[in-house]
Amino acid sequence: xxxxxxxxxxxxxxxxxxxxxxxxxxxxxxxxxxxxxxxxxxxxxxxxxxxxxxxxxxxxxxxxxxxxxxxxxxxxxxxxxxxxxxxxxxxxxxxxxxxxxxxxxxxxxxxxxxxxxxxxxxxxxxxxxxxxxxxxxxxxxxxxxxxxxxxxxxxxxxxxxxxxxxxxxxxxxxxxxxxxxxxxxxxxxxxxxxxxxxxxxxxxxxxxxxxxxxxxxxxxxxxxxxxxxxxxxxxxxxxxxxxxxxxxxxxxxxxxxxxxxxxxxxxxxxxxxxxxxxxxxxxxxxxxxxxxxxxxxxxxxxxxxxxxxxxxxxxxxxxxxxxxxxxxxxxxxxxxxxxxxxxxxxxxxxxxxxxxxxxxxxxxxxxxxxxxxxxxxxxxxxxxxxxxxxxxxxxxxxxxxxxxxxxxxxxxxxxxxxxxxxxxxxxxxxxxxxxxxxxxxxxxxxxxxxxxxxxxxxxxxxxxxxxxxxxxxxxxxxxxxxxxxxxxxxxxxxxxxxxxxxxxxxxxxxxxxxxxxxxxxxxxxxxxxxxxxxxxxxxxxxxxxxxxxxxxxxxxxxxxxxxxxxxxxxxxxxxxxxxxxxxxxxxxxxxxxxxxxxxxxxxxxxxxxxxxxxxxxxxxxxxxxxxxxxx
Amino acid sequence: xxxxxxxxxxxxxxxxxxxxxxxxxxxxxxxxxxxxxxxxxxxxxxxxxxxxxxxxxxxxxxxxxxxxxxxxxxxxxxxxxxxxxxxxxxxxxxxxxxxxxxxxxxxxxxxxxxxxxxxxxxxxxxxxxxxxxxxxxxxxxxxxxxxxxxxxxxxxxxxxxxxxxxxxxxxxxxxxxxxxxxxxxxxxxxxxxxxxxxxxxxxxxxxxxxxxxxxxxxxxxxxxxxxxxxxxxxxxxxxxxxxxxxxxxxxxxxxxxxxxxxxxxxxxxxxxxxxxxxxxxxxxxxxxxxxxxxxxxxxxxxxxxxxxxxxx
Ligand SMILES: Cc1ncc(C[n+]2csc(CCOP(=O)(O)OP(=O)(O)O)c2C)c(N)n1
Ligand code: SF4
Numbered sequence: 001x002x003x004x005x006x007x008x009x010x011x012x013x014x015x016x017x018x019x020x021x022x023x024x025x026x027x028x029x030x031x032x033x034x035x036x037x038x039x040x041x042x043x044x045x046x047x048x049x050x051x052x053x054x055x056x057x058x059x060x061x062x063x064x065x066x067x068x069x070x071x072x073x074x075x076x077x078x079x080x081x082x083x084x085x086x087x088x089x090x091x092x093x094x095x096x097x098x099x100x101x102x103x104x105x106x107x108x109x110x111x112x113x114x115x116x117x118x119x120x121x122x123x124x125x126x127x128x129x130x131x132x133x134x135x136x137x138x139x140x141x142x143x144x145x146x147x148x149x150x151x152x153x154x155x156x157x158x159x160x161x162x163x164x165x166x167x168x169x170x171x172x173x174x175x176x177x178x179x180x181x182x183x184x185x186x187x188x189x190x191x192x193x194x195x196x197x198x199x200x201x202x203x204x205x206x207x208x209x210x211x212x213x214x215x216x217x218x219x220x221x222x223x224x225x226x227x228x229x230x231x232x233x234x235x236x237x238x239x240x241x242x243x244x245x246x247x248x249x250x251x252x253x254x255x256x257x258x259x260x261x262x263x264x265x266x267x268x269x270x271x272x273x274x275x276x277x278x279x280x281x282x283x284x285x286x287x288x289x290x291x292x293x294x295x296x297x298x299x300x301x302x303x304x305x306x307x308x309x310x311x312x313x314x315x316x317x318x319x320x321x322x323x324x325x326x327x328x329x330x331x332x333x334x335x336x337x338x339x340x341x342x343x344x345x346x347x348x349x350x351x352x353x354x355x356x357x358x359x360x361x362x363x364x365x366x367x368x369x370x371x372x373x374x375x376x377x378x379x380x381x382x383x384x385x386x387x388x389x390x391x392x393x394x395x396x397x398x399x400x401x402x403x404x405x406x407x408x409x410x411x412x413x414x415x416x417x418x419x420x421x422x423x424x425x426x427x428x429x430x431x432x433x434x435x436x437x438x439x440x441x442x443x444x445x446x447x448x449x450x451x452x453x454x455x456x457x458x459x460x461x462x463x464x465x466x467x468x469x470x471x472x473x474x475x476x477x478x479x480x481x482x483x484x485x486x487x488x489x490x491x492x493x494x495x496x497x498x499x500x501x502x503x504x505x506x507x508x509x510x511x512x513x514x515x516x517x518x519x520x521x522x523x524x525x526x527x528x529x530x531x532x533x534x535x536x537x538x539x540x541x542x543x544x545x546x547x548x549x550x551x552x553x554x555x556x557x558x559x560x561x562x563x564x565x566x567x568x569x570x571x572x573x574x575x576x577x578x579x580x581x582x583x584x585x586x587x588x589x590x591x592x593x594x595x596x597x598x599x600x601x602x603x604x605x606x607x608x609x610x611x612x613x614x615x616x617x618x619x620x621x622x623x624x625x626x627x628x629x630x631x
Numbered sequence: 632x633x634x635x636x637x638x639x640x641x642x643x644x645x646x647x648x649x650x651x652x653x654x655x656x657x658x659x660x661x662x663x664x665x666x667x668x669x670x671x672x673x674x675x676x677x678x679x680x681x682x683x684x685x686x687x688x689x690x691x692x693x694x695x696x697x698x699x700x701x702x703x704x705x706x707x708x709x710x711x712x713x714x715x716x717x718x719x720x721x722x723x724x725x726x727x728x729x730x731x732x733x734x735x736x737x738x739x740x741x742x743x744x745x746x747x748x749x750x751x752x753x754x755x756x757x758x759x760x761x762x763x764x765x766x767x768x769x770x771x772x773x774x775x776x777x778x779x780x781x782x783x784x785x786x787x788x789x790x791x792x793x794x795x796x797x798x799x800x801x802x803x804x805x806x807x808x809x810x811x812x813x814x815x816x817x818x819x820x821x822x823x824x825x826x827x828x829x830x831x832x833x834x835x836x837x838x839x840x841x842x843x844x845x846x847x848x849x850x851x852x853x854x855x856x857x858x859x860x861x862x863x864x865x866x867x868x869x870x871x872x873x874x875x876x877x878x879x880x881x882x883x884x885x886x887x888x889x890x891x892x893x894x895x896x897x898x899x900x901x902x903x904x905x906x907x908x909x910x911x912x913x914x915x916x917x918x919x920x921x922x923x924x925x926x927x928x929x930x931x932x933x934x935x936x937x938x939x940x941x942x943x
Contacts, residue, residue: 223939224943236935241923242920264933266916266920270723277749288921289725289925290725290924314707417635429653448705453684457708459692467651467700469656
C-alpha cells in the first residue's frame, strides 16, 4: 500500500461522537486540498457496541474506501463500562482496538487511549507480537487524561485528532478553524487546548512510522457531502416542495434533511402514520399541483406498493426514493445491500410503468434525483431513485459547481387556465385528461381549482375523460399510450449529450465488468489496478434501470469476450435484468456477488475477476462467483 | 391573476352543475342508500357556495367509491381505505380547495382505520363522509366492521363473534372537531348536516347510514329514525365533549338494538384546523403552495446553493 493515500479509521462505541469527529477530520483534509471519501460502519444499536468510520484521503480522486486501512485511532467503547450502572460488558470496550486489527495494513499506525483501554487487558490480545509481525507502529496515549485536564472526558475525540495531526505532520490550524465554525466560549477554548496538548504530547514518542498526510492538490471550491444530502438537495433544486414520510433506516436521512429545510424553502414536510399514507399524501399533493416526493427502505416501500400502482394508473407524477439495506424483511438495518432491485422494478400489480434510476455516487445522486423529478412531471408517472445504505451514508468532496443551477419549478405537462380554455380538449364537452392520441404518450393535465379542467383520476381503467371503462378498445388504447411514455423517455435519454451510464478502462479491452449503483466506483478502481497488472478489462456502470439503456449495454457486451457482473446481492438481480432486457448474452455473463453486509473492496474485485478469467483461485472470502449460464 | 380562478369564484350554482355531462359507467342497485348521499351532496354544494371546479372529491373503493362517477367536480377515485391521506395532502397543497373525502364503512373504519384516527387527530380541514351500510357492498356482502354482532355472511357463516366498531365514539376520541350521523332516508337533515360539515373549519366526520337492499336485506332501513335535535328526550350540549361522548355512546348502543338516532353530536368551532396550526408554527407557507408553480414572480431563487456553505 502506498503512502500517497491515508486511510484513517476512528473506532469507538456508538454514541461516542465518532461520526462528528470523522466528519470534521474529513473536512479538514478536504480544506487542505485533498480528495476524501468516508465509509461508515455501525451496528443496529443506539449506544455502545463497536462502530467505526474510515476516512480515505489522497491527492488524487478517491473512489472507494480502499483496501483495509493504515491508521487506527481506537478510543475504547465508553458505553461498554457504564459507571452509573456499574455495568461491564465483558471485553467490549477493547473492541475498538481489537476488532479492527485484522484489516490494518502492514506498516500501519495505531493510537489507542490508555485511559480507556488498559494495558493489562491487552495481554490477552497479544498486541505486541502482532505489531512486530506486521510492522505496526503503536502509540499508546492517555487521551482521556489529556481531555480531562483541559475540559472533560467526552472531549477525548479531540485529543485523538490532535495526536493524529502530530503523527501525520498535519497543520492543526485546519482543525482549530473547524472548531471555531461550530463551537464558542469555554467549550471552544477547552477543545483547542486539548487539541494542542495532544499534539505536543506526541513529541514524547520516537516517531518511527513513515505514513504522512499527502500534499493536497485540488483547486476550486469543494463541498463534503453524503449521498443522502445530495438526494435531498437534488430534490430541492428540482422544485420539490412537499415530502411525506415515516422513519426507516437508512431512508430517514433524506427525510430528515428535507424536513429541516423545506419550511425555509416555503415547502411542507409531513411525518405521517405509515408508509401507505406517506405515498398517498405525495399523490394528493402532486395531484393538487405541487412537486412531491416520498420514500422509504425495503419494508416501508413494500407498503407503498398500492399507491405506487395508483400513481401509474392515474398518471400522477411523484418521486419516491428507496434506500436499500440488507433484506429480506427487516434484514440488517444498518448494512448495505443491493437486494431490492427486482422489487422496486416490479412492485405493484399490472405492468410496470415507471422510471427507476440507480445513482452511483454523490454527484450522480444529485443529478439523477433532479432528472427523476423532471421525467416524473414531464411524463406523469412515478420515478424512483434507488440507492443503498453505503451511498446514503458515505461522504465525499464534490465541486460546489455541481449545485450552481437554476431552480426548476416547472410542473411539466400541466396546462394553465388559458391553455385549458384554448385546448382542443372539449370535443366531448368535458376536459379530456386522458386522450389516446399523444405520440409521446403524455396527455397534459389540469390541476384542481383551475377553471374548466375538471376530470376524474381513477385507479380503475378509464376512458378519455376519466370515467371507469372496461371497453376492450379503450383498454388497449390507454395501455398502449401509457406504455409509449417509456419508449419516449428512452429516446429522450438516448438523445442527450451525456448518458447516465459511465465507462472506465480502455475501449478495446478484452474483458468487461458490468455493475450498477454504489459499487460502480469501487469497480472502476479495480479496473485501473487490473489494467496496471496487464489484465485488459473495462467497465460499464449502469444507472438507468427502467427504461433500460438497451443500446448502450448491447454495444458494451458485444465488444467484450466475457463479462463479470458485480453487485451486492445473492442472486445476481442486475445480471438477471440485463439478460431479460436484452434477451441474449446469457453465456457471456458471470456474477461476482457479495451479500455479507459489507460493500466490495477493490482488491476483492481484482481477485474475483482474475479468478473468473483464468479460473484458478477461488473467489475471495465472502465473495460468491457464479459462472455464466451454460458454462 | 390567480392560477386557480375557480377558487373563491362568487357565482350561483345549482345542483345540475354537479351532474356529469357524459353518462358514467358506474352503477348502483335500485334502492341503494348511496343515492341519498349523492342527492344530499348535490343539494348542499350550491348552499355552501362552492362550484364544481373548486371542489375536489377523493373517494376510496367500494360501491360508495363510485360516488365520484355521479358527482361532477375534480375527482380522485383512489384505492381501498386511502382517500384520507390523499385528501389531506391536497388540502395542504392548496387550502383554497374544498376537499371532501368519501368511502364505505369497510373502507373507512376497517382498512383505512389508521388514517381515520390520524386525520381526526390532526384536525385537517376536510369533510369525511362514510357510507355506513354495515356491510361490504362491492365485494358482495361480507361482514364489515359495523355489521352487528351475530351477523351471518358467507365469510362468517356462524354469525360474527365481534362487537361492531363505534364510529362516532371512535371519531370523537380520535379528535374530530365535528361529528354527526344522518341517514339516506332523511334527505332534509342529510343536506343540512353535509352543509354544516363542509362549512366547518376542521375535520368534519359524517357517519351516513345508507341501506344496502342487495346484501343487507334483514338490516333496518333506518326508519323510523329520531332526530336528536328535534326530540326533547335528548337535551345535551354539542360543544361539550363529555355530553357528546355520552350521547354518542347511547346512540351507538341503541343502533345495535334497532333504534336509529341521528343528528349533530359534536361541534367544536374554536379548535384551529391543522393547516392553521401548521402555519402558526412556521411549518407551512402563508400562501397556497400550489399557486407558486404558476406564478412567474414566485420566490424561487432559493436553491441548495444556500445550504452548501455548511459543507465547505
Ligand atoms: C387492498 C384491497 N383489499 C380488498 C379490496 C376489495 N374490496 C373492494 S371494495 C371492498 C369492500 C367495500 O366495502 P365498504 O367499504 O363497506 O363499501 P361499500 O361497497 O359497502 O360501499 C373490498 C374489500 C380492494 N379493492 N383493495
Ligand atoms: S350492493 Fe348494496 S351498497 Fe352496493 S350498490 Fe348495491 S345496494 Fe348499494
